Amino acid sequence: MKEIKHYINGAYVGSASGRLFDNINPANGRVLSKVHEAGREEVDAAVRAARAALKGPWGRMSVEERTAILHRVADGITARFDEFLEAECLDTGKPRSLASHIDIPRGAANFKVFADLVKNVAAEAFEMATPDGAGALNYAVRRPKGVIGVISPWNLPLLLMTWKVGPALACGNTVVVKPSEETPTTTALLGEVMQQAGVPDGVYNVVHGFGGNSAGAFLTEHPDVDAYTFTGETGTGETIMKAAANGVRQVSLELGGKNAGIVFADCDMDKAIEGTLRSAFANCGQVCLGTERIYVQRPIFDEFVARLKAGAEQLVLGPPDDATSNFGPLISLKHREKVLSYYQKAVEDGATVITGGGVPDMPAELAHGAWVQPTIWTGLKDDSAVVTEEIFGPCCHIRPFDSEEEAVALANSLPYGLASAIWTENVTRAHRVAGQLEAGIVWVNSWFLRDLRTAFGGSKQSGIGREGGVHSLEFYTEMKNICVKL
Numbered sequence: 001m002k003e004i005k006h007y008i009n010g011a012y013v014g015s016a017s018g019r020l021f022d023n024i025n026p027a028n029g030r031v032l033s034k035v036h037e038a039g040r041e042e043v044d045a046a047v048r049a050a051r052a053a054l055k056g057p058w059g060r061m062s063v064e065e066r067t068a069i070l071h072r073v074a075d076g077i078t079a080r081f082d083e084f085l086e087a088e089c090l091d092t093g094k095p096r097s098l099a100s101h102i103d104i105p106r107g108a109a110n111f112k113v114f115a116d117l118v119k120n121v122a123a124e125a126f127e128m129a130t131p132d133g134a135g136a137l138n139y140a141v142r143r144p145k146g147v148i149g150v151i152s153p154w155n156l157p158l159l160l161m162t163w164k165v166g167p168a169l170a171c172g173n174t175v176v177v178k179p180s181e182e183t184p185t186t187t188a189l190l191g192e193v194m195q196q197a198g199v200p201d202g203v204y205n206v207v208h209g210f211g212g213n214s215a216g217a218f219l220t221e222h223p224d225v226d227a228y229t230f231t232g233e234t235g236t237g238e239t240i241m242k243a244a245a246n247g248v249r250q251v252s253l254e255l256g257g258k259n260a261g262i263v264f265a266d267c268d269m270d271k272a273i274e275g276t277l278r279s280a281f282a283n284c285g286q287v288c289l290g291t292e293r294i295y296v297q298r299p300i301f302d303e304f305v306a307r308l309k310a311g312a313e314q315l316v317l318g319p320p321d322d323a324t325s326n327f328g329p330l331i332s333l334k335h336r337e338k339v340l341s342y343y344q345k346a347v348e349d350g351a352t353v354i355t356g357g358g359v360p361d362m363p364a365e366l367a368h369g370a371w372v373q374p375t376i377w378t379g380l381k382d383d384s385a386v387v388t389e390e391i392f393g394p395c396c397h398i399r400p401f402d403s404e405e406e407a408v409a410l411a412n413s414l415p416y417g418l419a420s421a422i423w424t425e426n427v428t429r430a431h432r433v434a435g436q437l438e439a440g441i442v443w444v445n446s447w448f449l450r451d452l453r454t455a456f457g458g459s460k461q462s463g464i465g466r467e468g469g470v471h472s473l474e475f476y477t478e479m480k481n482i483c484v485k486l
C-alpha cells in the first residue's frame, strides 16, 4: 500500500512515532493510501527548516529569480496535470470534468498570478515638509512576514492550498502546510514539483495529520511561526485565532458561509437556473461560496422551483472515472452523517421535500461511498437550523419574497457574510442590492466567476482579512516605512 510521508527540508520523511492513518476514497470507501501522522517532533522539524530557509538562498534571491522559480512550479503542475487530476479525484471523489476545469488549472494559476504581481507592485512614498525647510522623504518597502503556517481544507485541496502558498512564496516567505487529513495527496505531490523547479530545501514543507491534538494544533501552537492562513469551519477558525494570539501572530481566516441567492422576477430565468444549479450542487455542495438559501420573488417562485427540481434530477451521480458523471460523493461517511442529519431535521421541521432528501441507490462497487441525493426544500421557517446553519452539502431551501427590501433583510439576517448571488436584468437594482448585502463577495448574474486580482474573503463570522491581488501582499508581507530627513 502506498504511503504518504511528510515533506520536510526537501525530503520525504516518515513519522518517528510510526503512526499512520487511512486515506479513504469517498466514492467507494476503499483505502487509497496510508498517511504518516506528524507529532510535535515533525512539526518542529518543519518549522526549523522553514526558519533556516528564510536565511538561506531563498532569502537572498532577487524577485526575478524567485518569481522565475514559481513560474517553473506552475509549469510543473501543468506538465503533471494528469497525475494531479487523478490524485485529486481519488481523494475527493469529485468529477474529472470539474477538477480538470477548476482545481488543477487554478493550482498552477495561483503561482503565476502572484509571481507576476510581486514583480509589478509599487510601494507608497510621501514627501513631507520639516521646520528647517529641507523636508523629508518617506518611502515604504515590503519584507516577507517570515514562516507562514498554512492550514487547508478538503473541498478544493490543491486550489485552496496553493491560493495561500503561491502568494506566500512570491512574497519571499517560507511555509509549513498542514493539508486536510481527508486529502493529503496533491499537497505531497507538490513537493516533487517544488524540487524539480529548483525551490530551495525548507521553503515548502508539509506535515500531515488531524486538527485538534495532532499536526494542526501542533502547528498553530508552535511559537516560531509568524502568521497563519486558514480556510475551513468558523469554529476551527476561532480555535486557530486563539492559538495565534499567543505571541500576537496575525491570521487570515476564510470561514464558513450560509450564502443567499436572490432571484428577482425580472431575471433571465435560464441563466438563473443554470447558475443556481451550480451554486447549490457543484462539488456536491461543498464550496464555501455555495448558496444554501435561495430567495425567489413570488411571481416566478413556482416556475423557478419546478425548473431547479428538473435540473437537480438531471444531475448524473457517478465516480470520477465515469465520463458522464457530473456529481460526486461527499468527502466522507462522517460528513455524510452531518449532511443527513440536516436532511432529517428539514423533514422534522415541516419542510416540503421538492427532490432528494436521502441516500441514492448506487451500484454495488460504490455502495460504501459517501453518496447523497441533491436535495431541495421549501416551506421552512426562517429560524430553522436547516436555513441558518452551514450544511456544506448538495442542498438548498427556496423561499418566496415580495419586495427588494425583504430580500435584502433576509439575506443579511445571519451572522455569516461570505458571498451572495443576485439574479436580475435590472442593472440599477443589481447595483443597489449588491451595495446593501453584508457579504465579502457579491456576484450579479453569475457565481464563482473569479478574477484572482480581486479581494476575496468574508465579513461577519465568515472570516478576517482579504486575500487575492494586492490584498494577499498585505497579509504576506510586513510594510516598513523609511523616513529620510533631507
Ligand SMILES: NC(=O)C1=CN([C@@H]2O[C@H](COP(=O)(O)OP(=O)(O)OC[C@H]3O[C@@H](n4cnc5c(N)ncnc54)[C@H](O)[C@@H]3O)[C@@H](O)[C@H]2O)C=CC1
Pocket (backbone or CB within 6 Å): 151, 152, 153, 154, 155, 178, 179, 180, 181, 209, 210, 211, 212, 213, 215, 216, 217, 220, 231, 232, 233, 234, 236, 237, 239, 240, 254, 255, 256, 257, 287, 288, 335, 338, 390, 391, 392
Ligand atoms: N472551505 C470551507 O469553508 C470548508 C468548510 N468546512 C466546514 O467545516 C465542517 C467540518 O469539516 P472539517 O473538515 O472538520 O473542517 P475544519 O475546518 O475543522 O478543517 C479544515 C482544516 O483545519 C484543520 N483543523 C481542524 N481543527 C484544527 C485545530 N484545532 N487546529 C488546527 N487545525 C485544525 C483540519 O485538519 C483541516 O486541515 C464541514 O462540515 C463544513 O461545514 C469544511 C471544510 C472546508
Ligand SMILES: O=C(O)/C=C/C=C(\O)C(=O)O
Pocket (backbone or CB within 6 Å): 155, 156, 160, 163, 231, 232, 254, 286, 287, 288, 289, 450, 456
Ligand atoms: O479562491 C477561490 O476561487 C475559491 C475559494 C473557495 C473556497 O474558499 C471554499 O470553498 O472554501
